[in-house]
Each structure stands twice: as structure tokens, then as C-alpha cells.
Amino acid sequence: MVDSAEFNRRGGGFRALSADFIQVLERVLAKGTIKRKVLVKLTSIKNNDLLLQNIDPDETFPTSYQELEAVAKEKMSTGAFGYVQSGAGGEETLVKNESSFSKYAIVPRFLNDVSALDTSIRLFGRTYKTPLMIAPVGMQKIAHEDGDIATAKAAAKFGMPFIQSTVSSYSIEEIAEATGDSPKWFQVYWTSQNDEISFSMVKRAEDAGYEAIVLTVDTVMLGWREEDVRNQYSPLMQGFGKANYETDPVFQSTLPANDFDSVIQAIVDNVYHPQLDWAKVAELKKRTSLPVLLKGILHPEDAKLAVANGIDGIIVSNHGGRQLDGVISSIDALPVIAEAVDGAIPILFDSGIRRGSDIVKAIALGADAVCIGRPFVYGLAAGGQKGVEQVLENLYQEMSVTLSLSGVTNLKDIRELVILD
Numbered sequence: 001m002v003d004s005a006e007f008n009r010r011g012g013g014f015r016a017l018s019a020d021f022i023q024v025l026e027r028v029l030a031k032g033t034i035k036r037k038v039l040v041k042l043t044s045i046k047n048n049d050l051l052l053q054n055i056d057p058d059e060t061f062p063t064s065y066q067e068l069e070a071v072a073k074e075k076m077s078t079g080a081f082g083y084v085q086s087g088a089g090g091e092e093t094l095v096k097n098e099s100s101f102s103k104y105a106i107v108p109r110f111l112n113d114v115s116a117l118d119t120s121i122r123l124f125g126r127t128y129k130t131p132l133m134i135a136p137v138g139m140q141k142i143a144h145e146d147g148d149i150a151t152a153k154a155a156a157k158f159g160m161p162f163i164q165s166t167v168s169s170y171s172i173e174e175i176a177e178a179t180g181d182s183p184k185w186f187q188v189y190w191t192s193q194n195d196e197i198s199f200s201m202v203k204r205a206e207d208a209g210y211e212a213i214v215l216t217v218d219t220v221m222l223g224w225r226e227e228d229v230r231n232q233y234s235p236l237m238q239g240f241g242k243a244n245y246e247t248d249p250v251f252q253s254t255l256p257a258n259d260f261d262s263v264i265q266a267i268v269d270n271v272y273h274p275q276l277d278w279a280k281v282a283e284l285k286k287r288t289s290l291p292v293l294l295k296g297i298l299h300p301e302d303a304k305l306a307v308a309n310g311i312d313g314i315i316v317s318n319h320g321g322r323q324l325d326g327v328i329s330s331i332d333a334l335p336v337i338a339e340a341v342d343g344a345i346p347i348l349f350d351s352g353i354r355r356g357s358d359i360v361k362a363i364a365l366g367a368d369a370v371c372i373g374r375p376f377v378y379g380l381a382a383g384g385q386k387g388v389e390q391v392l393e394n395l396y397q398e399m400s401v402t403l404s405l406s407g408v409t410n411l412k413d414i415r416e417l418v419i420l421d
């Protein structure tokens, strides 16, 4: 038994203690002096503390974002990992997205009863147990063979909305079939050659039971990504993002021939769509009965225009620093936009969320919910569906502990937290 004085002397926190303790136990077990049931007894202790529930001698999954990234690097090809990890240009924005969070500090309140925590949110008529959702990430098969299906199933397990990318590795219908009636949204990259292809995909999503449409506005062309040039790597050209196109009847009808090269050429022609403007957004709004969100809003005037144009929600995002480099970090853009929107429509947030306290800060600064990006992709690479589940679980648990230790018991009260800039 290690008493608390001994624990404090070791000073390495619970994980360090746990690792030490287990090493000793394993040495003893190897000598056969005690039986394995000692370990079983250790893990069968029940308690309400989220941290202690996570001290598990059998746990080998990476804990921090940095550890997760290192495991993903081992598992993925150089090109695929570089594609996920890197940012545009000199990666100024990629770096700032993470570091800017530390400019904001929670000022906790104590002596509130925090024994009951409610993390639920209401969005577009649905109640979700958590404010987390899965950001649209294309071509997930580069991380794991099960790709988007594994991620969508993991999201379904927690009742979190899964936002499917236009350039997903599995089609709308395949993901719908694999996940039943769990909440799913569809992200649109406009199709430049023929607007009807976009409308057809939106209709397919609607028919398959998807509940919202996310139009990404920051990717009218690909950002300048040096790592991909260095590695001569494009998953789009390799066909990892063709599932929704090759199954689309309108897209099919535009093809000169139905072979791999013709499909890829047509996708490449279509994803470049510099002509996207507010008129097309208005047309999209007319063509669907689902809520429409704009993803990639960074300027308060664009946020106000979204409200004026009857848009149902926005996602404050800089695409994880993958599009425009030298751009404001997403978390710095958020409070100004929240002020401009003034509660008129929901504000979602992504880019740079790496741990639970980032989620709390984003909500405190005006987000209604946050989208998880790279962390889940690394979880997928590390362990498929189970890996994504573990990442989501860890983020959720750290968020919950952060909330309780900040003295708040529900997400509305987060706004009362003083966040120092």
C-alpha cells in the first residue's frame, strides 16, 4: 500500500504512481509470489472520481495529444501522416491555433455544489448529451481501412453528430446504413462544374436522414500545403475521396467515361470552385429544408451577413490552419464573432481543440458546441473505431472535470466564468 505522504513524495501524479506501482506488481507477479487477482482487485475498486476511474493497469492507449500524434505517425505512411498533421504555408496559423488557447485563463469559482453536471446542449431541435461533434474530415481511409464508418460508429455511440465530408471514403448511403438513426450532418464542398451535383448530394443526405448541411466556405481552392508537395502526396488523386461522387447520378451523367481517371479528373475539376458566393448560398438554402451552416467564418461582418441571409448556424474555423496561412487563430476570432452574432444563431467552433480545457474555453468565449478534428483522426489511426471512442471519451472526461473544478454545473453557466485574455 502506498500512503498519501509517499504519493506526494514521488510527486509524479497519479499516472506516474500507477506506472511505478504496476512495474513493481509485475515484477512480483513474474516471480509468482502473488496471483494476478491482485490486479483485478486493484481495478475493481469503485469510485466517482473520473481520474481514478481512468487509472487502469491494462491501459495502453496514448493519453495526450502529443502521444497520440506520435502513435499515428508510426501507423500511417509518411504522405498520409503529413497530409493530416501539416498546415498551409509556413504553418503560422497551425501553431497559433493551439498556442492562442493559453492566452485565455479560467478563473474558477469554488464552494458551489458541483456534484451534478449537465453537459447537454440543444441544437436545431435536438438535445445532445455533450457539446462535442465530429468535424468533417475527408479521405479517412488514409488513417484506417474502416475510415469514416469507424468514426461515424464511434460518434453514434456517444450520440454526437458526425459531420460527413463531401470527399469521404465511404458514401452517404454506406455510412447511413452502418449507423442507423444516429445524428449525422453532411458537409458540402461546392461542385464548380455543375451546381446540380451539389444539390444532388444534399438531396441524398436528406433522403438518408442527415439532419443538417454544412457548407464549407474557406476551401474554394486548396491551401498551399508544402508538406504534400514535399511528399508528392494527394489522397484525392489516389481516389480516397471519391465515394460520394462515383455514387452520384448527376455527377455520373457528366462523365465522358466511367473509368478511374475520368472520375478523378472530374472530382479535381469540381472541388476547385472559386466562384462560390452568397447567391449560391441563397440557392442552397432554397433547395433544402435542413438547417444550413457556413463553416470557415472568421470575420464578424461575414457572421452578420450569414444572419442577414437566413443562415441557420456558423462554424468559426480556419480549417485547422490548412487553408489560409497567416490568418487569425480560430479562438481569437470567436469572441468578436459571438458579440456580432449576439445569440441570433448557433455558433460552432473548431481548430486547435486538443484537450478538455480548450473545449471549456471555447464555450466560455461564445461557442455553442465544438468540432473535434485531428485528435479523432489520430485516434482512428491508432485504434480504428475503439481509438476514436477513446479520444472522444478522454476529451469529454477532461472537459467534465474542468467544468466541475471551475465551479459550474451546466454549459449555460460557463458564460459566467471569467476568462482572462
Ligand SMILES: Cc1cc2nc3c(=O)[nH]c(=O)nc-3n(C[C@H](O)[C@H](O)[C@H](O)COP(=O)(O)O)c2cc1C
Pocket (backbone or CB within 6 Å): 083, 084, 085, 097, 135, 136, 137, 138, 139, 165, 166, 167, 187, 216, 295, 317, 318, 319, 320, 321, 322, 350, 351, 352, 353, 372, 373, 374, 375, 377
Ligand atoms: C486530414 C483533414 C481533412 C479535412 N477534410 C475536411 C473536409 O473534407 N471538409 C471540411 O470542411 N474540413 C475538413 N478539414 C478541416 C476540419 O473540418 C476542421 O476544420 C479542422 O480539422 C480543425 O482543426 P484541428 O484539426 O486542428 O482541430 C480537414 C482536416 C483535416 C486534418
